[in-house]
Amino acid sequence: MKDVFARLASDFLSAIVFLIIYLLTDNVILATSVAIASAIAQVIYVRVKGHQLSFMTYASLALVVVLGAVTLFTNDPRFMLAKPSIAHFAIGVIMLKRGWMLRYVPPIVAETVPEYVMAAGYAWAALMFVIGAGMIAVASTGDLKLWAFYISVVAGGAKILAFAVQYVVLRLIVASRLRAAARA
Numbered sequence: 001m002k003d004v005f006a007r008l009a010s011d012f013l014s015a016i017v018f019l020i021i022y023l024l025t026d027n028v029i030l031a032t033s034v035a036i037a038s039a040i041a042q043v044i045y046v047r048v049k050g051h052q053l054s055f056m057t058y059a060s061l062a063l064v065v066v067l068g069a070v071t072l073f074t075n076d077p078r079f080m081l082a083k084p085s086i087a088h089f090a091i092g093v094i095m096l097k098r099g100w101m102l103r104y105v106p107p108i109v110a111e112t113v114p115e116y117v118m119a120a121g122y123a124w125a126a127l128m129f130v131i132g133a134g135m136i137a138v139a140s141t142g143d144l145k146l147w148a149f150y151i152s153v154v155a156g157g158a159k160i161l162a163f164a165v166q167y168v169v170l171r172l173i174v175a176s177r178l179r180a181a182a183r184a
Helices: 002-011 013-025 028-048 055-074 083-094 100-104 107-112 114-141 144-183
Strands: none
Touching: 013 028, 013 083, 013 144, 028 055, 055 083, 083 114, 100 114, 107 114, 107 144, 114 144
8 A cells, every 4th residue: 555655646746746836935937847857857766776667657757848838838837737637537548448457356356246347447437537627627727725625635535435435335246146156
């Protein structure tokens, strides 16, 4: 679990840096410049350490640079705020792959109720699209406090709630199927 949070922090480092600097200084140019520099420094650091960079890392860097440049030219923070929504859309597209979730559930679940696991995978994709659209809507307001609340509480809470509901529902269905099989 610790590794998951470290990975999320790494993926959203430039957005976090942007938000902190902007909230402290109310300076879009400074916040964007530091966010771009932090994204570039992060990639250089990982390369110097000898680690391989994934496609998503390079895509994230490109988004920070492109959206950061647009933010600098327009002096409008909404472009930087929209970056996480693009990541949610990309993840949603990946989650549309049939059966992607089967490898992430225990074997008993994958063997007993694969059709429900596949449906849950599509539900996760839909959730990513909804969160991404909501993030764009909130980013378009330009209200950084609302955006910070949305990205941390609403988006994070929706994912936690979805995981909890999925866990309980799949557990109940598997138990029911196993009981029915034992009776038969």
